[in-house]
Amino acid sequence: MLLEVQDISMVFGGLAALREVSFSLAEGEILGLIGPNGAGKTTLFNVITAFLTPTQGEVRLAGKPLTGLRTSRITERGICRTFQNIRLFDQMTVEENVMVGRHCRSRAGVWPSVLRTGAQQKEEGAIREKTRELLSLVGLTGHDRELAANLPYGLQRRLEIARALAGEPRLILLDEPVAGMNDQETAEIAALIKKILGFGITILLIEHDMSMVMKVCDRLVVLNFGEKIAEGTPQEIQSDPLVIEAYLGREEGE
Amino acid sequence: MFFEQLINGITLGSIYAIVALGYTLVFGVLDIINMAHGEIFMFGAFVGMLLISYFEAPVLLALGGAVLVTAAMGLLLERLALRPLRGKKGASHLASLISTIGVSIILENLAHHLFGAGNKPFPTSFADASFTVGSTTVYLVQVIILVIAVLLMVGLSLWLRKAKAGKALRATAENLETASLLGINTGRIIVSTVVVASAMGGIAGVLVGMAFNYVNNQMGLPMGLKGLAIIILGGMGSVNGAMAGGLILGLAETFVVAYGNSGYRDAIAFVAIIVILLIRPQGIFGQALPEAKR
Amino acid sequence: MINPYYLQIASFILINIILGLSIYITLSTGQLSLGNAGFMSIGAYTSALLTVKVGLPMVAGILAGSLLAFLIGILIGIPTLRLQGVYLAIATLGFGEVVRVLFINWESLTSGAVGIAGIPHLGRTMLAGLQERGFSSEQWGLKNNEFISLTIFIILLAITVLLLAFFSRLFASRVGRAFRAIRLDEKAAEAMGIHTTYYKILTFSMGALLAGFAGALFAHVTGYISPADFTYHRAVEILVFAVFGGSEVLWGPVFGALFLTVMPEMLRGMSEYRYFIYGTILVVMMVFRPQGVLDQPLLDRLRGRRGGGGDDAA
Ligand SMILES: Nc1ncnc2c1ncn2[C@@H]1O[C@H](COP(=O)(O)OP(=O)(O)OP(=O)(O)O)[C@@H](O)[C@H]1O
Numbered sequence: 011m012l013l014e015v016q017d018i019s020m021v022f023g024g025l026a027a028l029r030e031v032s033f034s035l036a037e038g039e040i041l042g043l044i045g046p047n048g049a050g051k052t053t054l055f056n057v058i059t060a061f062l063t064p065t066q067g068e069v070r071l072a073g074k075p076l077t078g079l080r081t082s083r084i085t086e087r088g089i090c091r092t093f094q095n096i097r098l099f100d101q102m103t104v105e106e107n108v109m110v111g112r113h114c115r116s117r118a119g120v121w122p123s124v125l126r127t128g129a130q131q132k133e134e135g136a137i138r139e140k141t142r143e144l145l146s147l148v149g150l151t152g153h154d155r156e157l158a159a160n161l162p163y164g165l166q167r168r169l170e171i172a173r174a175l176a177g178e179p180r181l182i183l184l185d186e187p188v189a190g191m192n193d194q195e196t197a198e199i200a201a202l203i204k205k206i207l208g209f210g211i212t213i214l215l216i217e218h219d220m221s222m223v224m225k226v227c228d229r230l231v232v233l234n235f236g237e238k239i240a241e242g243t244p245q246e247i248q249s250d251p252l253v254i255e256a257y258l259g260r261e262e263g264e
Numbered sequence: 265m266f267f268e269q270l271i272n273g274i275t276l277g278s279i280y281a282i283v284a285l286g287y288t289l290v291f292g293v294l295d296i297i298n299m300a301h302g303e304i305f306m307f308g309a310f311v312g313m314l315l316i317s318y319f320e321a322p323v324l325l326a327l328g329g330a331v332l333v334t335a336a337m338g339l340l341l342e343r344l345a346l347r348p349l350r351g352k353k354g355a356s357h358l359a360s361l362i363s364t365i366g367v368s369i370i371l372e373n374l375a376h377h378l379f380g381a382g383n384k385p386f387p388t389s390f391a392d393a394s395f396t397v398g399s400t401t402v403y404l405v406q407v408i409i410l411v412i413a414v415l416l417m418v419g420l421s422l423w424l425r426k427a428k429a430g431k432a433l434r435a436t437a438e439n440l441e442t443a444s445l446l447g448i449n450t451g452r453i454i455v456s457t458v459v460v461a462s463a464m465g466g467i468a469g470v471l472v473g474m475a476f477n478y479v480n481n482q483m484g485l486p487m488g489l490k491g492l493a494i495i496i497l498g499g500m501g502s503v504n505g506a507m508a509g510g511l512i513l514g515l516a517e518t519f520v521v522a523y524g525n526s527g528y529r530d531a532i533a534f535v536a537i538i539v540i541l542l543i544r545p546q547g548i549f550g551q552a553l554p555e556a557k558r
Numbered sequence: 559m560i561n562p563y564y565l566q567i568a569s570f571i572l573i574n575i576i577l578g579l580s581i582y583i584t585l586s587t588g589q590l591s592l593g594n595a596g597f598m599s600i601g602a603y604t605s606a607l608l609t610v611k612v613g614l615p616m617v618a619g620i621l622a623g624s625l626l627a628f629l630i631g632i633l634i635g636i637p638t639l640r641l642q643g644v645y646l647a648i649a650t651l652g653f654g655e656v657v658r659v660l661f662i663n664w665e666s667l668t669s670g671a672v673g674i675a676g677i678p679h680l681g682r683t684m685l686a687g688l689q690e691r692g693f694s695s696e697q698w699g700l701k702n703n704e705f706i707s708l709t710i711f712i713i714l715l716a717i718t719v720l721l722l723a724f725f726s727r728l729f730a731s732r733v734g735r736a737f738r739a740i741r742l743d744e745k746a747a748e749a750m751g752i753h754t755t756y757y758k759i760l761t762f763s764m765g766a767l768l769a770g771f772a773g774a775l776f777a778h779v780t781g782y783i784s785p786a787d788f789t790y791h792r793a794v795e796i797l798v799f800a801v802f803g804g805s806e807v808l809w810g811p812v813f814g815a816l817f818l819t820v821m822p823e824m825l826r827g828m829s830e831y832r833y834f835i836y837g838t839i840l841v842v843m844m845v846f847r848p849q850g851v852l853d854q855p856l857l858d859r860l861r862g863r864r865g866g867g868g869d870d871a872a
């Protein structure tokens with residue numbers, strides 16, 4: 011198993027945002043994490059990436075526990091993420107955003123950078139090359155020099171994916187990558203997700219768009235009020251009475 | 265000797281606590297460190313000094329005058345240096361810190377031009393009045409300061425707990441956005457917070473003048489620094505922490521001066537900052553909050 | 559032709575530029591240090607004492623002063639930088655005051671408020687060294703004091719140019735990108751695998767190093783230092799260089815230090831209101847132009863280019 015989430019609980023003050031959630035992901039798999047608003051999905055991402063320290067439980071990557079590691083170390087081990095509320099470096103260019111994403115896969119420190127050593131120059135060239143590649147993968151070629159803040163919303167989401175991919179993750183966490191997009195844009199992102207899978211990268215996907223989730227995911231985990239209420243293939247989930255109730259019970263359902 | 269020092273320490277500590285409460289109120293509601301608070305405190309001291317030495321006003325009137333002037337300064341500070349930054353795109357969390365530093369420098373210079381440099385006497389009619397309890401000498405000034413400080417703290421606590429404004433203030437302190445969703449007029453709360461905090465600084469200024477019998481235009485910075493040290497010690501935004509931290513610092517300083525080296529008195533606050541940051545960064549009464557979600 | 563008075567002002571401009579850089583580098587990761595006057599005084603006192611009392615050569619004194627400021631920067635930075643930005647501002651403000659109190663009270667070593675005089679002078683030492691080798695100022699058609707001022711200016715200019723080259727390369731690299739990412743969004747930067755604490759301590763201690771270095775140079779250029787040279791006002795002045803000139807581009811603090819050092823010299827009688835003006839600058843800039851006078855779009859326009867940004871000197 012590439013990722014194992016075991017008995018994770020996260021309590022904020024009196025509110026239990028996650029209660030003993032466990033599941034795991036196999037290498038190369040795409041798992042959908044779904045559930046109504048406030049179910050605890052983003053909180054789980056924050057726990058996996060050490061933005062939050064869980065009240066209880068353990069996360070393991072390829073068998074090794076991540077407990078106590080800071081976010082940057084977890085990124086180095088191969089988990090990169092995007093954010094539900096886009097968190098690009100708005101005052102940097104598109105290109106620079108992706109180059110920053112490459113940070114954990116490059117090493118030049120202060121002196122090589124100032125002296126412009128051969129190794130540093132080579133590395134910097136490689137960073138630019140990789141950046142070009144990724145920008146073309148997500149369809150941002152030609153926007154390199156624009157400020158991230160000036161990109162339209164849909165392209166910002168793509169840029170976040172490119173930036174996460176620049177860290178060469180083994181596992182990528184996508185938090186609602188198609189939120190607010192129309193059908194065509196959604197289909198394009200779905201295709202992009204398939205491509206990413208094709209590179210052998212494992213994906214954990216949070217998404218409210220059910221038709222897309224059903225289409226791209228191998229398996230689903232359903233959270234409700236911080237608890238895992240179901241796990242299975244899209245077909246199994248669709249007919250699970252608990253899941254239906256969780257969504258209908260909240261009326262809007264999406 | 266010991267009990268006299270104890271009383272000295274408590275008196276000083278209660279003044280520190282009032283200064284620190286000014287910082288804590290503003291930080292609790294606005295998430296801003298008001299770097300000009302020390303200078304507002306200094307202006308309060310000067311207003312009190314002017315009223316007492318030139319107009320021979322009684323202490324209560326001096327306090328009232330200081331409150332009026334410093335409250336008005338708080339109002340201006342909020343209008344000119346804080347409000348324009350609020351919600352402004354691209355303004356980092358440093359912006360308000362820097363603009364209040366600007367205000368503090370302006371005020372310090374203003375005081376220099378208005379009042380001149382050097383110590384100005386702060387004569388109170390009861391400066392030397394004292395009585396003895398057992399073998400301990402207690403000065404009347406100390407009693408007055410303590411009474412005012414305690415009244416002020418109790419009043420503030422009641423206001424925070426009971427009064428409608430206080431309730432709204434606490435809701436705002438919990439979360440500015442939620443408060444405005446609940447229909448609480450956050451703009452007014454913010455103004456009144458800064459005004460109340462500044463007035464408390466002004467009162468503290470008069471009390472310090474009474475305690476030390478002089479004021480000068482350099483007194484803002486060290487006092488401001490102590491207030492800041494106290495809120496780190498007590499926990500940022502915590503009212504109880506400010507009171508406890510103030511007492512701790514007042515006692516620590518008094519005893520170090522009494523039994524150690526007086527030259528390093530002002531260094532104690534800084535040492536306290538570093539120690540507390542190392543062992544309990546959230547402060548004595550602060551809660552370690554989980555990272556804000558995004 | 560060579561006017562020692564102008565050269566002296568030019569030298570102070572250069573020292574102020576180094577000081578401006580010292581706060582700029584710390585600000586580049588979104589950290590505000592109010593202790594740079596303290597670090598400056600550590601550099602100045604260390605070098606002054608080592609040269610005056612121990613008799614070390616000037617270069618050794620300057621290096622030791624800078625190094626000590628750097629080490630103390632790390633010590634202060636480690637506990638505070640794990641926390642929110644405001645803690646650093648407060649801790650450094652307190653630090654600066656404590657260092658000053660220490661220098662005032664430690665009379666046996668520092669002569670207290672009186673300060674230290676007779677510090678070996680950069681220009682005169684150079685001249686004396688050259689004279690031993692048979693050089694005299696007249697060979698260049700200069701008077702001794704002209705030669706001294708000119709030497710100081712040239713040395714400081716060379717140092718400043720080197721520092722600017724150093725930082726413009728640094729900011730255009732992976733490390734510089736990490737700095738900017740941290741300033742723009744610390745948490746997101748951490749998620750990119752940037753060890754934010756490491757970089758914050760790095761920039762803070764580099765700022766301390768630079769301030770200590772500038773302080774040591776200051777000691778050997780003026781020949782006399784006292785605690786009054788390193789008050790909180792100095793820290794604010796240093797901050798104003800960056801905030802006014804521009805805190806997001808390398809040329810910002812350079813411009814700020816240049817402009818704000820020349821201005822009071824040109825407008826005589828203004829110096830009385832100097833801090834009044836500094837205070838006003840801080841408030842007005844935060845309200846109307848928080849990034850300072852110079853920013854990347856403006857620089858691009860000045861260079862006659864459009865679009866994009868941050869190719870060099872981030
Ligand atoms: N840092 C935090 N502090 C306090 N409460 C939090 C924090 N982060 C999340 N919560 C609470 O935890 C619960 C779960 O939130 P979370 O963001 O994980 O939901 P979600 O499943 O991602 O919802 P959505 O679909 O709306 O994004 C919510 O009630 C939220 O208010």
Ligand SMILES: [Mg+2]
Pocket residue numbers: 051052053094
């Ligand atoms: Mg979410």
